[in-house]
Amino acid sequence: xxxxxxxxxxxxxxxxxxxGRYLTPAGVARTLGVRPGTSVFDxxxxxxxxxxxxxxxxQATVSRRIPGTIRVTVREAEPVALAERSGRLVxxxxxxxxxxxxxxRPAADLPLADVDPAVTGVLALLRDTDPELFARVERxxxxxxxxxxxxxxxxxxxxxxxxxxEIRDLSLVADELARKGRSW
Numbered sequence: 001x002x003x004x005x006x007x008x009x010x011x012x013x014x015x016x017x018x019x020g021r022y023l024t025p026a027g028v029a030r031t032l033g034v035r036p037g038t039s040v041f042d043x044x045x046x047x048x049x050x051x052x053x054x055x056x057x058x059q060a061t062v063s064r065r066i067p068g069t070i071r072v073t074v075r076e077a078e079p080v081a082l083a084e085r086s087g088r089l090v091x092x093x094x095x096x097x098x099x100x101x102x103x104x105r106p107a108a109d110l111p112l113a114d115v116d117p118a119v120t121g122v123l124a125l126l127r128d129t130d131p132e133l134f135a136r137v138e139r140x141x142x143x144x145x146x147x148x149x150x151x152x153x154x155x156x157x158x159x160x161x162x163x164x165x166e167i168r169d170l171s172l173v174a175d176e177l178a179r180k181g182r183s184w
Contacts, residue, residue: 012038013068020074022056022091022101028072040064047072055100076101080123081113081140094124111149113140118160122147129164130171153183 017025051060059075079091091099096117127134139150
């Protein structure tokens with residue numbers, strides 16, 4: 001095994017990134033620190049530990065592809081909104097945490113929001129429950145204990161602990177009023 005490990009044929013020449021929308025292969029390679037001369041048969045445990053520690057990564061596995069490829073499979077935190085910080089736009093996850101991803105890679109078509117877990121939680125639930133309504137949200141803010149979502153037609157007010165059933169009910173009422181030509 002030592003002899004096979006030392007053959008240059010099995011030296012890592014390529015790193016594959018699977019599942020990364022916001023991470024770049026070059027950035028992951030820098031973080032993992034794969035040095036020249038590393039064999040695909042070296043212990044992958046330390047690389048997997050480094051991959052799991054990348055900010056914004058929820059899960060990561062590292063595997064090998066013979067003869068010279070290391071494959072890193074990741075599941076990134078999904079952004080639900082954009083927020084302004086120090087004059088720049090940043091991505092927020094469902095818990096209101098800042099994500100270290102570049103919002104222009106790929107271009108994020110997300111609403112602006114306050115950096116608040118109640119706001120981002122409602123946005124995440126809305127994205128999962130009614131993607132069409134989520135796509136119309138321009139901004140999410142918190143006023144006292146309520147979350148206000150600005151859409152082109154006006155504002156929608158939710159309490160912070162809204163359920164998916166309540167969001168579906170709102171969508172049904174909005175659709176019915178639209179069929180009757182009434183605004184809401």
